[in-house]
Amino acid sequence: MMGWYGGDAGWAMMTSMVLFWLVVIGVVVWAIVRLTPRRRLDDDPRAILDRRLASGEIDEAEYRSRIAALREGGRSPWQAAQDDE
Structure with missing residues (x-):
């Protein structure tokens, strides 16, 4: 049933x-x-800047400025400029 x-x-x-x-x-x-794209573990800031320079996203002056900021370990010039606004 x-x-x-x-x-x-x-x-x-x-x-x-x-x-x-x-x-x-x-x-x-x-x-x-x-x-979804995965972030590679070897994406350190220096490698990212190298790729951006090679692809033409940034020019050599900006590259050198950002590398110098990375070496200093402090605040970068573009972060300071954003705080001033």
């Missing part, structure tokens, strides 16, 4: 629905992890 909400088939429907949503959530998490 069939019970409330279909009897014996009810647990199978609920289990399949839970499995379906677990798979959907798993696929979404997998896609986000695979599609």
Whole structure:
């Protein structure tokens, strides 16, 4: 005899629905992890500046200024300029 909400088939429907949503959530998490860019561990400030200079994003004067600021270990000229505003 069939019970409330279909009897014996009810647990199978609920289990399949839970499995379906677990798979959907798993696929979404997998896609986000695979599609987002990862930060490389070797991205130290000097390497970033080297790449930016090589690609033409910054000129040699700005490169030298930022390298000097890194060597000083203190506040950089562009951070000080932002604080003055």
